[in-house]
Amino acid sequence: MEEGAFGGSGQSPALLAALRGSGVTPAWSGPPILEGIGLSRHFGGGGLFGRPAVVRAVDDVSLAVRPGETLALVGESGSGKSTLGRLLLRLIEPSAGDVLFEGRNIGLLRPAELARLRREMQVVFQDPLASLNPRMSVERIVGEPIWLHRLAPASERRGRVAELLRTVGLPPEQMGRRPHEFSGGQRQRIGIARALACEPRLILGDEPVSALDVSVQAQIVNLLEELKERLGLTLLIVAHGLAVVRHMSDRVAVMYLGRIVEVAATDALYETPLHPYTQALLAATPASSPHARRARTLLQGDMPSPVRPPPGCHFHTRCVHARPPCRERAPALEAAGDGRRVACHFWREIAGAGAAAVLPPSDALVRRLALFEAAQRARRAAP
Ligand SMILES: Nc1ncnc2c1ncn2[C@@H]1O[C@H](COP(=O)(O)OP(=O)(O)OP(=O)(O)O)[C@@H](O)[C@H]1O
Ligand code: SF4
Ligand SMILES: [Mg+2]
Numbered sequence: 001m002e003e004g005a006f007g008g009s010g011q012s013p014a015l016l017a018a019l020r021g022s023g024v025t026p027a028w029s030g031p032p033i034l035e036g037i038g039l040s041r042h043f044g045g046g047g048l049f050g051r052p053a054v055v056r057a058v059d060d061v062s063l064a065v066r067p068g069e070t071l072a073l074v075g076e077s078g079s080g081k082s083t084l085g086r087l088l089l090r091l092i093e094p095s096a097g098d099v100l101f102e103g104r105n106i107g108l109l110r111p112a113e114l115a116r117l118r119r120e121m122q123v124v125f126q127d128p129l130a131s132l133n134p135r136m137s138v139e140r141i142v143g144e145p146i147w148l149h150r151l152a153p154a155s156e157r158r159g160r161v162a163e164l165l166r167t168v169g170l171p172p173e174q175m176g177r178r179p180h181e182f183s184g185g186q187r188q189r190i191g192i193a194r195a196l197a198c199e200p201r202l203i204l205g206d207e208p209v210s211a212l213d214v215s216v217q218a219q220i221v222n223l224l225e226e227l228k229e230r231l232g233l234t235l236l237i238v239a240h241g242l243a244v245v246r247h248m249s250d251r252v253a254v255m256y257l258g259r260i261v262e263v264a265a266t267d268a269l270y271e272t273p274l275h276p277y278t279q280a281l282l283a284a285t286p287a288s289s290p291h292a293r294r295a296r297t298l299l300q301g302d303m304p305s306p307v308r309p310p311p312g313c314h315f316h317t318r319c320v321h322a323r324p325p326c327r328e329r330a331p332a333l334e335a336a337g338d339g340r341r342v343a344c345h346f347w348r349e350i351a352g353a354g355a356a357a358v359l360p361p362s363d364a365l366v367r368r369l370a371l372f373e374a375a376q377r378a379r380r381a382a383p
Helices: 013-021 081-088 111-120 138-148 154-167 184-197 214-231 266-271 276-283 286-298 324-328 347-358 363-381
Strands: 034-045 053-065 070-074 096-101 121-124 202-206 234-239 251-256 259-265 334-337 340-342
Touching: 034 081, 053 081, 053 096, 053 259, 070 081, 081 096, 081 202, 081 234, 111 121, 121 184, 138 154, 138 184, 154 184, 184 214, 214 234, 251 266, 251 276, 259 266, 259 276, 266 276
Parallel strands: 070 234, 070 251, 121 202, 202 234
Antiparallel strands: 034 053, 034 096, 251 259, 259 340, 334 340
């Protein structure tokens, strides 16, 4: 971790050193599987007096997805998470910017290459009932991509569907049923089986558990994690809040009004959130309910319209730390050490003054710090 990540923050040197040696922000190298560069997507609409109102759903975002990781996109409703996910998978065209898959610009691929790529990147939607054809049997729903992409001869298709249903924890003998004959959690398993039928390398889960009962959410999260390990998948998970993704993601990108405001390894983000918006989101998660009152003081007002985002830092109308430069200049998403990035003019001072107060170090971090200090003492005592 670079000194700049907590530079001038007032964090104890021992804490900094413990973070460095703790694996909180693991080193990573190698090319990304998927990369968005300067991606924007603006939606035009009928504005007043004939002027089209333009929604800046995604505004100049660059983001790399590493092979084999689970990357979570988090933010309030309307922050642009789904649009960014769809842009990365080329399900919609960008207004500006490029998407690279393993270094190749997918905007320049020939139709046949693009079709193959689409198979390798699949989506699991929030509402399985809406995304599964109610008139089709599970056998047809899951078998269709196998037929479309010619992944198995007709004689083997039924066996392949049975295997996929077993993989997602559904009894194959129920493949003759239709989606409405299953529970919400089971329907989401069918959606996952359909995605897996394409033999993808990357799955975008757009709020894959938000429509489910809390008791079922954990089962689907566990299933996704297990599949990721077994099949070597890369997961891009869209979620409203930080609570759902904490235990399943390796990194988290926080979005606000079409821009990424912070991206970091999950542990680092939860233990020392640097951006004021991340701090507020985190304080508002149920797991940190003792901090909920603090969250209200950290986040004022509602999210402005993406049709007229505030100038400068989009977050300045709600940020308790806002100062005059925030209204004039948009902060760059600058490196904060170990692959971490944050878009705030004053993150160094804010991290020093507030982060530790908003969220005290977790037990795990305190244990690591104690271990680090014990190791230091042992080294000093050694002849
Ligand atoms: N097809 C579209 N036409 C016009 N505006 C759109 C379209 N799709 C998205 N938007 C707008 O773009 C902005 C971002 O939408 P998006 O669905 O990406 O947000 P989100 O973060 O996924 O929100 P949610 O958590 O509610 O799903 C919103 O203001 C939305 O109304
Ligand atoms: S740049 Fe200013 S308004 Fe934006 S998050 Fe930082 S302190 Fe707040
Ligand atoms: Mg969405």
